[in-house]
Amino acid sequence: MAAIEAPLNLRGNKRLRRRQLVNRLAELIATLAALAAIAVLVAVIWAVAKRGASELSWSFLTEDLPIFGLPGGGIAPLLVGSAIIVGIATAIALPIGVLTALFLSEFSPRRVAPAIQLALDLMNGLPSVIIGIFVFGLLVDGHTQSGYAGGFALSIVMMPLIARSTQEVLRLVPSAQREGALALGASRWRTVLGIVLPSAFGGILTGTVLAIARAAGETAPLLFTTSIFANQISTDPRHALPNIPVQIFIWSESPDPEDHARAWASALVLMLFVLVTSLIARALYVRSRRKMTR
Amino acid sequence: MTPEEERVKETVTMPQMRPVDVAQRRESQPLTRETVFDVQNVAANYGTNTAVKNVNLEIYRNVVTALIGPSGCGKSTFIRCLNRMNDEVASFHLDGKIIFQGTDLYGDGVDPVEVRRRIGMVFQKPNPFPKTIYDNVAWAPRILGMKKHLDERIEKALRGAALWDEVKDRLKKSALSLSGGQQQRLCIARAIAIEPEVLLLDEPASALDPIATQSIEELMHELKNDYTIVIVTHNMQQAARVADRTAFFSIEVGEKGRSGVLVEYDDTSKLFTNPADKRTEDYVTGRFG
Numbered sequence: 001m002a003a004i005e006a007p008l009n010l011r012g013n014k015r016l017r018r019r020q021l022v023n024r025l026a027e028l029i030a031t032l033a034a035l036a037a038i039a040v041l042v043a044v045i046w047a048v049a050k051r052g053a054s055e056l057s058w059s060f061l062t063e064d065l066p067i068f069g070l071p072g073g074g075i076a077p078l079l080v081g082s083a084i085i086v087g088i089a090t091a092i093a094l095p096i097g098v099l100t101a102l103f104l105s106e107f108s109p110r111r112v113a114p115a116i117q118l119a120l121d122l123m124n125g126l127p128s129v130i131i132g133i134f135v136f137g138l139l140v141d142g143h144t145q146s147g148y149a150g151g152f153a154l155s156i157v158m159m160p161l162i163a164r165s166t167q168e169v170l171r172l173v174p175s176a177q178r179e180g181a182l183a184l185g186a187s188r189w190r191t192v193l194g195i196v197l198p199s200a201f202g203g204i205l206t207g208t209v210l211a212i213a214r215a216a217g218e219t220a221p222l223l224f225t226t227s228i229f230a231n232q233i234s235t236d237p238r239h240a241l242p243n244i245p246v247q248i249f250i251w252s253e254s255p256d257p258e259d260h261a262r263a264w265a266s267a268l269v270l271m272l273f274v275l276v277t278s279l280i281a282r283a284l285y286v287r288s289r290r291k292m293t294r
Numbered sequence: 295m296t297p298e299e300e301r302v303k304e305t306v307t308m309p310q311m312r313p314v315d316v317a318q319r320r321e322s323q324p325l326t327r328e329t330v331f332d333v334q335n336v337a338a339n340y341g342t343n344t345a346v347k348n349v350n351l352e353i354y355r356n357v358v359t360a361l362i363g364p365s366g367c368g369k370s371t372f373i374r375c376l377n378r379m380n381d382e383v384a385s386f387h388l389d390g391k392i393i394f395q396g397t398d399l400y401g402d403g404v405d406p407v408e409v410r411r412r413i414g415m416v417f418q419k420p421n422p423f424p425k426t427i428y429d430n431v432a433w434a435p436r437i438l439g440m441k442k443h444l445d446e447r448i449e450k451a452l453r454g455a456a457l458w459d460e461v462k463d464r465l466k467k468s469a470l471s472l473s474g475g476q477q478q479r480l481c482i483a484r485a486i487a488i489e490p491e492v493l494l495l496d497e498p499a500s501a502l503d504p505i506a507t508q509s510i511e512e513l514m515h516e517l518k519n520d521y522t523i524v525i526v527t528h529n530m531q532q533a534a535r536v537a538d539r540t541a542f543f544s545i546e547v548g549e550k551g552r553s554g555v556l557v558e559y560d561d562t563s564k565l566f567t568n569p570a571d572k573r574t575e576d577y578v579t580g581r582f583g
Binding site for chain 1: 377382408410411412415437
């Protein structure tokens with residue numbers, strides 16, 4: 001009973017020390033991987049900013065495209081054109097995306113939902129060059145390039161993104177709220193319109209902003225649909241509209257070093273737009289989540 | 295005000311609980327009873343699984359009917375049959391008949407949406423919409439086209455749910471700022487704002503503290519003057535305090551697994567003091583469940 005035992009050894013034996021070592025190593029590698037991700041982002045931002053910043057000026061943002069071989073000029077037509085194309089894309093993708101998500105989370109029979117889900121995921125993974133060719137064959141071949149065609153192509157990029165994020169936020173709306181509305185004699189659609197959608201509004205906005213950020217930089221779909229354009233501001237989407245990604249591509253192919261500088265500066269503008277909109281989307285998401293889970 | 299202060303205020307302004315004596319209440323019941331629900335041999339199934347079966351009972355107008363029993367006995371499933379809330383579950387189907395004021399509730403051409411408008415429901419966990427207090431109550435009247443005298447309607451509903459005095463100065467504040475007990479009374483106000491004929495309460499106080507529970511129970515004595523009330527509760531004392539009639543459900547293990555059954559349905563006083571079934575006796579005396 002009262003035998004004196006050897007003092008407890010809590011320092012661990014050799015095997016434990018080896019396990020600790022493996023543990024540390026794994027932690028280290030994971031940390032390095034995470035750091036590498038950040039490093040890549042910083043490197044991209046740094047590279048673009050360094051080369052693009054010198055060219056950036058107010059006149060660069062507000063002037064028409066330069067005439068070939070001449071110095072000066074700006075990217076105003078690109079900004080306007082890109083805004084219109086993305087605007088068209090959003091106008092198409094937002095309602096379809098939100099309604100698709102609503103169908104999936106509120107109305108669809110249990111057996112149908114996974115199939116549509118899969119279709120959305122596949123669509124999300126569709127190479128954008130294929131979307132470009134598809135829309136080219138559908139709307140451009142035999143007709144002309146147009147802002148509409150470009151917008152339509154980008155809407156195919158945006159739709160699954162919006163549907164996905166909407167679906168996610170619809171899932172956050174407590175089912176007790178739906179039950180509460182249904183128990184008051186509201187139809188399903190009334191419940192969705194009056195109770196579910198208002199709660200999900202912030203999340204839908206977030207998804208849309210993210211999709212816009214993504215679509216604004218897509219090049220391949222626009223190369224096929226709206227790449228032969230004038231060098232002035234044009235706002236008629238029945239014709240090809242100047243836009244940032246395609247022009248960056250054109251300039252980067254040019255032999256003129258001046259054009260390379262313009263490409264970098266445009267790239268910087270595009271990148272800043274994407275970064276800022278993504279951050280806005282993030283802030284919106286955090287806000288709406290807080291509002292819903294209060 | 296912090297939630298703490300709120301709760302204290304609620305305590306102070308709460309009316310004294312009426313002494314509820316089961317035996318005494320018996321006399322006050324009307325002699326002629328009008329049947330609101332006539333439940334005939336109902337079984338509720340999810341797929342091949344029977345949640346509750348052999349339910350035969352009549353629920354009377356302006357009477358509080360309690361459904362009690364151990365968890366898993368199907369009392370919540372059954373109450374959801376009464377306003378066709380179970381229709382939201384794809385695999386659900388009902389055997390037997392529920393006659394609601396002469397009409398088969400599950401008959402051809404009966405629209406569950408219309409059923410739910412006439413038979414209100416309050417859930418276990420308060421589920422106010424993330425809107426203002428006013429809009430919570432006003433939402434259903436608005437979509438159902440009862441927009442005339444909306445302000446009066448909302449005041450009446452909030453008074454009916456004994457909430458008016460506490461919220462009249464902050465109708466435009468978020469409903470989520472209310473305490474749990476207030477939220478549940480808001481849900482009751484929301485339900486009675488569209489003047490249903492029946493009020494179904496699915497364990498309305500189980501997520502509330504004792505004081506809030508007391509005020510909900512108090513409220514039910516008021517509400518039964520205007521509504522027929524069916525309440526599910528796992529709390530026997532609560533059933534004894536609020537209900538005129540009580541149905542006891544139990545679990546039966548058969549070949550096809552466990553399912554709930556209605557064991558006994560009687561005046562609350564009879565069921566608690568002189569139950570006809572051994573299982574009821576075991577349950578109400580605390581020997582089981």
